[in-house]
Amino acid sequence: MSFSRLSILLHWVMAALIIVMLFVGLVMAHDSTIHYAGLFTLHRTVGFLLLLLVVIRLINRFASHTPPLPNDLPAVMKLAAHLSHILLYGFMIALPLVGWAMLSAGGYPITLWGGCHIPPLIGFHPHLWGALRCLHSLLAYGLILLILAHIGAALLHGIIRRDGVMGSMLRR
Amino acid sequence: MAHSPRKGSPARWAAVILPPLCLGGLMAWTAGMFSPAAISPSHFMQRFHNAGAPDTGFRRAHAKGMCATGWFDPSPEGRVLSRSGVFKGEHLPVMGRFSLAPPMPYLPDNPAVARSLALQIRSATGDDWRMALVDVPLQPMRDIADAYAFFGAARLDPTTHKTDPAASQAYAAQRPWLKTAFEQVKAHKQSSDLTNDTYNSLDSFILTNDAGKQVAVRWSVVAKEDFSPAEGSGTNDGNYLFKRLVQTLDQKPLSWDIVATVAREGDPVNDPSQPWNEADQKVTVGTVTFTKAYSEDESPCGPMVFDPTILPDGISVSGDPLLALRSSIYMRSYATRSAEHKTPSMVTPGDVANPPLTSDEKGQ
Numbered sequence: 132m133s134f135s136r137l138s139i140l141l142h143w144v145m146a147a148l149i150i151v152m153l154f155v156g157l158v159m160a161h162d163s164t165i166h167y168a169g170l171f172t173l174h175r176t177v178g179f180l181l182l183l184l185v186v187i188r189l190i191n192r193f194a195s196h197t198p199p200l201p202n203d204l205p206a207v208m209k210l211a212a213h214l215s216h217i218l219l220y221g222f223m224i225a226l227p228l229v230g231w232a233m234l235s236a237g238g239y240p241i242t243l244w245g246g247c248h249i250p251p252l253i254g255f256h257p258h259l260w261g262a263l264r265c266l267h268s269l270l271a272y273g274l275i276l277l278i279l280a281h282i283g284a285a286l287l288h289g290i291i292r293r294d295g296v297m298g299s300m301l302r303r
Numbered sequence: 304m305a306h307s308p309r310k311g312s313p314a315r316w317a318a319v320i321l322p323p324l325c326l327g328g329l330m331a332w333t334a335g336m337f338s339p340a341a342i343s344p345s346h347f348m349q350r351f352h353n354a355g356a357p358d359t360g361f362r363r364a365h366a367k368g369m370c371a372t373g374w375f376d377p378s379p380e381g382r383v384l385s386r387s388g389v390f391k392g393e394h395l396p397v398m399g400r401f402s403l404a405p406p407m408p409y410l411p412d413n414p415a416v417a418r419s420l421a422l423q424i425r426s427a428t429g430d431d432w433r434m435a436l437v438d439v440p441l442q443p444m445r446d447i448a449d450a451y452a453f454f455g456a457a458r459l460d461p462t463t464h465k466t467d468p469a470a471s472q473a474y475a476a477q478r479p480w481l482k483t484a485f486e487q488v489k490a491h492k493q494s495s496d497l498t499n500d501t502y503n504s505l506d507s508f509i510l511t512n513d514a515g516k517q518v519a520v521r522w523s524v525v526a527k528e529d530f531s532p533a534e535g536s537g538t539n540d541g542n543y544l545f546k547r548l549v550q551t552l553d554q555k556p557l558s559w560d561i562v563a564t565v566a567r568e569g570d571p572v573n574d575p576s577q578p579w580n581e582a583d584q585k586v587t588v589g590t591v592t593f594t595k596a597y598s599e600d601e602s603p604c605g606p607m608v609f610d611p612t613i614l615p616d617g618i619s620v621s622g623d624p625l626l627a628l629r630s631s632i633y634m635r636s637y638a639t640r641s642a643e644h645k646t647p648s649m650v651t652p653g654d655v656a657n658p659p660l661t662s663d664e665k666g667q
């Protein structure tokens with residue numbers, strides 16, 4: 132039992148883009164010797180692309196078949212798997228939304244690569260800007276931990292348990 | 304198809320644990336966790352703090368300020384240089400913030416200190432043009448490393464609360480490329496107050512017109528009031544510069560021309576520390592007129608950010624490395640101060656509504 136072709140494609144395209152986004156975000160926020168303007172434009176553009184992709188992915192999640200976890204997987208591990216997947220979706224939706232909301236609250240115009248103009252999600256609220264900027268970091272760090280655990284769990288399935296779970300996201 | 308759990312060899316477990324560990328380590332490294340001396344936004348904030356910026360809700364630089372509102376009337380000449388909507392409109396709303404350059408929000412006004420003006424001009428079609436300008440003629444730094452060292456040298460001694468002259472001398476001595484900038488800053492004649500001062504962008508910008516033609520410019524916001532030189536401070540009112548601005552605005556509107564200096568071949572476009580050719584063409588793209596003053600505690604200009612890279616279509620950043628740096632550092636300052644509890648600004652709503660005259664000021 133495997134995921135559908137579209138599910139596999141979405142998973143790996145988004146995984147690559149999210150890793151890129153995490154690195155771009157970390158470089159922007161912690162290294163002043165880089166060319167900030169270019170990276171920031173990339174960050175906004177890929178961020179909105181990911182927001183679009185996660186919507187498509189959620190629709191696809193409910194519209195297509197999801198292979199069940201192995202029967203012999205202990206109940207706690209099944210629960211951990213389901214919970215972590217829900218959290219991963221939650222963070223993938225929340226991060227770009229918070230990014231959008233925080234720049235809106237800060238009164239920053241939001242322009243994407245190529246000049247496309249995104250309307251503000253909320254009005255000018257400087258206090259919210261400070262809080263949301265902080266939330267964006269916390270969510271990003273949370274997503275990093277989730278992704279690291281997710282990679283570890285996938286490798287556990289593929290290398291130790293060898294139960295076909297990893298393969299279900301690698302090939303049709 | 305399912306396998307029962309089996310014990311893996313140490314090599315297999317390593318293959319499970321090492322990949323996420325390495326990726327996590329790489330991310331921690333990217334976030335600067337292993338490089339405590341790196342040039343980073345948080346280390347810039349630390350340097351502003353050491354240079355006198357408190358953590359009570361003020362800008363980490365240009366902390367003492369006051370707001371003004373008015374309008375912008377573009378000139379037909381501006382339209383020739385840039386296709387931006389701000390040059391096509393009429394009578395566009397302007398938000399301004401006059402400030403003193405140092406990071407101390409409660410610095411008493413005095414003639415020795417550099418002054419600044421920030422502007423936001425908006426058009427009905429959604430254009431947003433922000434500028435942050437100072438009254439010095441050239442920037443005593445040319446790149447990110449210079450900027451970091453510059454604010455390091457501005458550190459206040461924790462006991463005397465004074466800067467160390469040796470530190471700024473060393474900064475200048477180690478950078479022969481800043482010789483002209485320091486000479487011009489020293490030779491700059493300070494005006495008597497904020498109303499007749501001229502403010503410069505120093506960094507340059509690229510203008511694109513309807514035909515797609517591009518030119519590089521530096522901005523100056525030139526006072527229409529006649530220049531008069533600064534006297535000795537002559538007053539013990541710590542807000543005399545701002546009060547004079549309020550009093551003048553109570554009597555009449557004050558105007559500044561926005562002047563573009565157009566770069567010619569050979570002008571150092573991406574280096575704000577170097578002068579351009581004296582004979583460069585100067586084009587007045589419009590006039591800003593202020594009519595009302597506000598304390599920054601009761602105007603949106605207090606909390607907002609004047610990031611000079613927030614630009615409408617038709618105006619864009621040059622390759623000057625300091626512009627991109629400023630965007631990042633202003634954002635960090637803006638996020639930090641927005642999350643703090645702010646103490647009242649030195650120029651209070653009372654000062655603006657009914658500026659009390661000191662006996663010293665009445666004579667001027």
Ligand code: HEM
Nearest residue numbers: 152153156157159160175178179181226227230231268271
């Ligand atoms: C899946 C999408 C996104 C991911 C994974 C992501 C990730 C990150 C990360 C890791 C950081 C650095 C946080 C820190 O260490 O403080 C960051 C910062 C930032 N992100 Fe995002 N982000 C996403 C979407 C967005 C979007 C859509 C926007 C805006 C439209 C945005 C705007 C920002 C801004 C303004 C910063 C601060 C940069 C600075 O401090 O100079 N992000 N992001």
Ligand code: HEM
Nearest residue numbers: 362363364365400419421435436437505506609633636637
């Ligand atoms: C061409 C050179 C520069 C000019 C003309 C300039 C001008 C200004 C002005 C006028 C303001 C006040 C804006 C306001 O009223 O809100 C300001 C704020 C500020 N400047 Fe600069 N500046 C320059 C370079 C730099 C550099 C190189 C740095 C540090 C890397 C820096 C750091 C800051 C910070 C932290 C703020 C406070 C931002 C905020 O919280 O809103 N500036 N600048």
